[in-house]
Amino acid sequence: MPAAPADSALYGALFGDPETARLFSDTAEVRAMLLVEGALARVQGALGLIPAEAAAFIDRSAQEVQIDPAGLAAETGRNGVPVPALLAAFRKEAQAPGPMQYLHWGATSQDIMDTALALRLRPMLVLWEKRLDALLSRLADLAHAHAAQPMAARTYGQFATPTSFGTVVAGWGWPLLHWKAQFAAVRSAVLKVSLSGAAGTLSAMGPLGPQVRADLAAALGLADPGHSWHSDRSSVAQLAGFAAGLAGSLGKLGEDVLALSQSGLSEVRSGGGGSSTMPQKQNPVEASALVALARHVVGLAGLLQGSELHRQQRDGAAWFGEWLALPQLCLSMGRMLMLADEVVEGLRPDPDAMARLLEDGQGLIHAEALTFALAETLQRPEAAARVKALCDEARSTGATLTALAARDFPGTDWPTVLAARGMGVAEAEALNFVAQVRSAKG
Amino acid sequence: MPAAPADSALYGALFGDPETARLFSDTAEVRAMLLVEGALARVQGALGLIPAEAAAFIDRSAQEVQIDPAGLAAETGRNGVPVPALLAAFRKEAQAPGPMQYLHWGATSQDIMDTALALRLRPMLVLWEKRLDALLSRLADLAHAHAAQPMAARTYGQFATPTSFGTVVAGWGWPLLHWKAQFAAVRSAVLKVSLSGAAGTLSAMGPLGPQVRADLAAALGLADPGHSWHSDRSSVAQLAGFAAGLAGSLGKLGEDVLALSQSGLSEVRSGGGGSSTMPQKQNPVEASALVALARHVVGLAGLLQGSELHRQQRDGAAWFGEWLALPQLCLSMGRMLMLADEVVEGLRPDPDAMARLLEDGQGLIHAEALTFALAETLQRPEAAARVKALCDEARSTGATLTALAARDFPGTDWPTVLAARGMGVAEAEALNFVAQVRSAKG
Amino acid sequence: MPAAPADSALYGALFGDPETARLFSDTAEVRAMLLVEGALARVQGALGLIPAEAAAFIDRSAQEVQIDPAGLAAETGRNGVPVPALLAAFRKEAQAPGPMQYLHWGATSQDIMDTALALRLRPMLVLWEKRLDALLSRLADLAHAHAAQPMAARTYGQFATPTSFGTVVAGWGWPLLHWKAQFAAVRSAVLKVSLSGAAGTLSAMGPLGPQVRADLAAALGLADPGHSWHSDRSSVAQLAGFAAGLAGSLGKLGEDVLALSQSGLSEVRSGGGGSSTMPQKQNPVEASALVALARHVVGLAGLLQGSELHRQQRDGAAWFGEWLALPQLCLSMGRMLMLADEVVEGLRPDPDAMARLLEDGQGLIHAEALTFALAETLQRPEAAARVKALCDEARSTGATLTALAARDFPGTDWPTVLAARGMGVAEAEALNFVAQVRSAKG
């Protein structure tokens, strides 16, 4: 258990996401910051703000130089930000004081760091969306295959009415479609350049400042916010709220799988975690991790939202707070999308178990359907009262509800009638979800 | 200090928001639930699902009946949800068992409660947006009036470079424009009908179920989600993420006002809270409350996001968790919008104090500007090193930076040059904000 | 849904705690503040700091005066704190400017408010401990009655080994004994007087200040902290951490009841919440509320812990943050203790269901016991591998594990052997818990 299990050799296969982790490595951060410095020089050179040859030199060197993050550690510890150390190391490596004096011209550390972060959030959002699409496809396939498979719906853990397994699966997918539709807003919030100079006024760049920002944005494929956002962290808060919401929806899937796979119910099987002492064990490890990570992401998102209370033009305390929470939130979110896919891929529904449980409890799950059937001839409150009494009798005698219904309301084939009524729009809703996923892809 | 200060007679003027509170009163909830039941009967009657006369009777009675929330308390305590007690009380009041048997036909408690909540979130969002618009207008006016008023920008609480007070004000407003742009997404998430029956399949309504839902949505002016969202709480999570984000941005405004109004700085005056023992006191009470409420909203939002982990088709534990946090989040958010407006309205900037502080510390705030001015003739790292040495000398001797610059780099009118360089795009950025607010309104 | 469901007429029976609420009413706060002012005058009079007759007058009047909290609202909204308004109203009511000038002599609002809070936390902690004791007694009785009642233990929701219901009940109780042992530390943290004057130095009381504080503490039956704790909120954080911990342990009880009462398992029955449409429903409402409140308390505790970051000698933002969270945390905690008792009182274990589930899954729950039995003659890894293979065979063929064991390892009465091995120390551990509770009471 190191600082974060995602980084652990021991726990990495449970909690880690190598693709996201690659974006948040020290090396990736250094590389992205250098890329921003290079692009900044290039656009400043093109605008004549710095000499063209110096710009070209910086741009080229920024792509080629190799800087060891560990070498920047001590000075980063002193300054809080790694940029001064990075610039010093870069200058030293380049051995060209003439052109290198134009490095980082008029920018400040936060410009570089926030822009470098945006460069890494971009592929991360692509990755997340790709994984979410794959998960939605898999859910659509599963919902399609089991659209009409009857099973018990539960409210408060108690049998409610019949539903279908496909509807349950669609229920996992609907919120994911909701979050998928938010990607554009998240991208619009976070994929933007930061270039505002020392304290937000671009004062060291002269009148060309805003043009430099626009050109830098274009060069890096990011949006130009048109103003400073050094201490406006609404973009990070937007990302955090999105992640918390998506995590919660994935966590719900995990909770349902844990519920359905419980011993004694076993409507689905999921996972096969072994025990150090119990040979029979097949623990739903992935679904458990999904729930744990969901709560973790929600907690980290709250820290990021709290970090929006950024004082004045730069607030080390608030900004550092982001650094402590954001990478881990991203890694956890990435891992959750992987895990959800693994869970759904490995899910083995058991129609027999579903059918058996539907009739468990003497078929009390059909009580609402029986009430509405009887309400065709009785007033509904009376029908409800009669059915409630039959339910009580069934509980105390062990008789089935249909048998008692047949006794008191003869002449109807209750099992058939109730089964016909019971599923409602379940199958249609499952297929509706399938269609929405598939049309979104088409 | 009752359960929530917003409800307190004593603290209500500090933490309360009567307009929002009205939407979350017991009476408003009962009224909204009855309105949903009435509309449900009406559309079911129009579709022939229940007799037309019964529908008309229920619809009319639902508008007229007076039901005391307190009378529903005991049964609500038993059932968790107030709907069974409400239906019983309504039936009893109506004294018409014939038509009243068709009340709540095929619906479940959560349908009624979630829809009734949507009906109250609608005016709440109107209220929030109206308040946010007013706040933005006020910020625009303030930013306009002080667009060119120089003051010190701070990073890490330390003088950084000059900026303008208008830019600082714009900095409070930019994130609010961001959140304003999210209202549509929030509305789309939460302003929808819930009608899915006992456990999500509309089973008691037969094939007409989806049509009933569509018609109910139309009748109530809400969207038809097209499926059950009983246990898909992504909409609530979206609202929570939005509120946390907006609260954070308003809290930042509060923090800045606290910082700028501190004794010994006093660049702005804000509030006039008196003390029980110190006659001189003028405490920034409103800004303090703004910060406190911001952290409170962020915390409550996390609870709502955590409640997304809703198990199976209805999860009392998760759903009750929403009830515990949502009204208070809404009231706190509403109060924050009021408070922010009060804070900005009452803000009295002190240009003299701003000017005095700009030159405090021997004008070290101009160090970056001096560096870039010198970099026209020196290599920039050398310029930076020279200026750093001058800053150290200024600190130890008490001399001003411009005096030392004049000594070492004679022939330049340093105060004028540095002042000219120092503000960068501050004024333009402030005016840009003003224009954006005003064009959004126009 | 008002600001807090605990205050709601509609939801009060689900979430409210009238006894705790009484301590946090506006009236109770005003009453407690007046009591502190009266005692302060009394001890100052006795020390000669203020005239004895004035002291007596203030003390007596503070007990008799009736002040309407609502009348203090507007001024409280301006000042943040209600004390200035309270003093003004008290002075006005008393109509005796001579003696009343000595009211609140040298104190500040926070002294009065924090001390008045301590006075109300004292009976609250008595109430909590009394409820916790009652709950522990009830758990002890339940654990005693079912100490040897076999049931399935679950890990990851999967059958693990046999245990006893009494052990499960004891498992709910052990952490409560832990938290019970922390009451003394919590009392020591929070039951103390605050008297430090305007900004912590007691400057307006002269050299007698510390003696006044000591005497006030004695007069009110609180501890004398010996120094200012205006901005040292470790005591509140201690209370918050305690409440979060206790809430978590009670929430675990709630979760277990939800798990055990699930349809299809029904090892216990709990609660009888009805549905608006499903006549068969008996929802575990109280256990659901317990879980919801547990998460709510944990969230509020985090807000209180965050409020420890109190700036300088008094920080309105941080202190107001306490007010927003503390009463609700206390009410929620009080309600949880009531609910836990209701849940345990209403719990109906079903030994038949427990026995049936123990053998469900073909008795795979005995796999560890079989392994250790076989390990008497085989090497354990081999035994484990053999048993794992038998488990797989049982799963695929539907045979029971004991039948397969009898086939492959004949000559042993496996059902008897495994049952004997299976319970381990379950009964002893349950009875150990019972003994600890009963000896603590004795």
Place this chain on the structure above:
Amino acid sequence: MPAAPADSALYGALFGDPETARLFSDTAEVRAMLLVEGALARVQGALGLIPAEAAAFIDRSAQEVQIDPAGLAAETGRNGVPVPALLAAFRKEAQAPGPMQYLHWGATSQDIMDTALALRLRPMLVLWEKRLDALLSRLADLAHAHAAQPMAARTYGQFATPTSFGTVVAGWGWPLLHWKAQFAAVRSAVLKVSLSGAAGTLSAMGPLGPQVRADLAAALGLADPGHSWHSDRSSVAQLAGFAAGLAGSLGKLGEDVLALSQSGLSEVRSGGGGSSTMPQKQNPVEASALVALARHVVGLAGLLQGSELHRQQRDGAAWFGEWLALPQLCLSMGRMLMLADEVVEGLRPDPDAMARLLEDGQGLIHAEALTFALAETLQRPEAAARVKALCDEARSTGATLTALAARDFPGTDWPTVLAARGMGVAEAEALNFVAQVRSAKG
């Protein structure tokens, strides 16, 4: 920015704590788990539960074997827990199936992991307490040196009354003394063995089970809890509450340093973080990190407290949640103690700046003292009203309060009188703190 900045090469000097990190490395965890397995075998051998030679072999091998955590990763990913993979690797390395069959006899993964965690929390708590003691000593020295150094106390960021810098320092230290006194309770909660077998009943160890647990506790120097605590996480919650509380108190110190070191006030200097573009910068980086980490620890503590809602006999979702938060909480806490010490060590108070600010605002800070001085001859409400009017006049005219007092209440040397009254018990309180720290050490 990797998963956690503490693990980063780049940010390690800002956020890392190598001594704590060593305890939470993968290697340390594997080593601790092996140590537990070895000790378990030893005590089981001594009790005759397993053959003595096998016990000796396992014990010795557990100390000698080298196991690469990375080799356990894949299987850990499958099982959730690393113990099955560790046992397999250990058995394979040992090449002695005879004795090795007695490895992990009757234990379960959680026994090993929780006990191995306790073994590492023990030196961590020693480390924390040592650091806290050093910090307290340093604070005592600082408080002693400046016990009588006058400065302005602030409430709501506004000048309140005079205090001394030593009192402010003592104010940072008092809560630390509070938390120091909680170490015993924390140790008692977390430094205990876990040995309960598969699902809490020690069923595979037969009647000797409880004796094995007691002996294992003795062998490892941990307490014997006397029962299973697999799903009783009150100990972790206790640690979390403690850490959150201590973090909050250290964060308060950080906030105060940020406030006092602000440009324009500069009553203390702290830190010297440089900027990439502003040569004059000396940012309070350590104090900023202290505040950021404080909020981070509070957030993580809430996750741990939420993980107390552990379902049934083991709950992967809740337990994994602990793993995600605990190591990082411990590392952050360790780092905070280091940082606080660095901050205090580097603090340079500026008596001149303190004195200058005391008189800033025309000496309005003496308003309360003037009121009480005048109250010797006027009724206090009248005195307060008169002083309030003088304060208003001072604000509008720029006159000092003492000058106005001299005008209206001649015959008193107001500056001397007010200065004498103003400090109250400040010095005594600072020295009281010093004495308490030094006597605790003595």
